[in-house]
Amino acid sequence: MPAFGDPEARLVIIGLAPGAHGANRTGRMFTGDRSGDFLYRALFQNGFASQPESRAIGDGLRLKDAYITAAVRCAPPDNKPSPGEFARCRAYLERELDLLTRGRVIVALGKLAADAYLGILRDRGLIRSRAAFPFGHGREYAMGADRPILLCSYHPSQQNTSTRKLTAEMLRQIFGRARAIIAGR
Numbered sequence: 001m002p003a004f005g006d007p008e009a010r011l012v013i014i015g016l017a018p019g020a021h022g023a024n025r026t027g028r029m030f031t032g033d034r035s036g037d038f039l040y041r042a043l044f045q046n047g048f049a050s051q052p053e054s055r056a057i058g059d060g061l062r063l064k065d066a067y068i069t070a071a072v073r074c075a076p077p078d079n080k081p082s083p084g085e086f087a088r089c090r091a092y093l094e095r096e097l098d099l100l101t102r103g104r105v106i107v108a109l110g111k112l113a114a115d116a117y118l119g120i121l122r123d124r125g126l127i128r129s130r131a132a133f134p135f136g137h138g139r140e141y142a143m144g145a146d147r148p149i150l151l152c153s154y155h156p157s158q159q160n161t162s163t164r165k166l167t168a169e170m171l172r173q174i175f176g177r178a179r180a181i182i183a184g185r
Contacts, residue, residue, distance in 0.1 A: 001074065003096055004028060005067030010104040010182045011048060011175075012148065013039075014093070014113040016155060017072035017081050028057045029068045038156035038171060039109075046175040065182070067103075069096050071116035079157070086116060094120055103148045105178040110155030111135040117150065137170065140177070149181055 015029060030036035031054040040061065043049035048066040051059075072081040073089045093116060097103070108114035118130040126144065127133070133141050139152040153174045154166040161167070 001029060003067065003069035005063035006065055008102050009065050009067035009100060010102050011066040011178050012100055012103045013066060013068045013107045013109065014117055015068065015070040015109045016112050017070050017076050029070060031057060034158045035156045038161055038168060041168065042171040042175045045172050046179045048175060067100060069093060071113050105151060105181050106148045107151045107153055107174060107178055109153055114152050151178055
């Protein structure tokens, strides 16, 4: 599943993997499923999306100053990617991060997405260990000069939203914070 968005984006969103009944069916990340409903509403409320929902690839959705990618590129069985799937897809994420030179904020949707990003930084010698950056919703980490700030969020999966582990307001606040960082506040 390809990533998509503004190639000049200052906000880079890293998800886990395409949803079997959303992106895998529609051909675009977070499109046509409940995770996308949650995500695009929060992006729209913070000025990063042209509309609050996305049902199909040709529905007119445009991302503004935002780019969405994933740690794994194909829909894994039971939404649980194997270590091998992470390893096989890592080069795609690394290349995108290299090309997205204007990125100021990385929003990792879930611990596994955060770990994938931190693993890249560790293996490039930019951080010593992932352990220094424990995952938690709303956690924010300065990753060093000239590197994007990492914001962590629970993933907008139905499991998290139906139990209210992640609410619409919590996700809206994450992207509000991203907007503030980009604006220099």
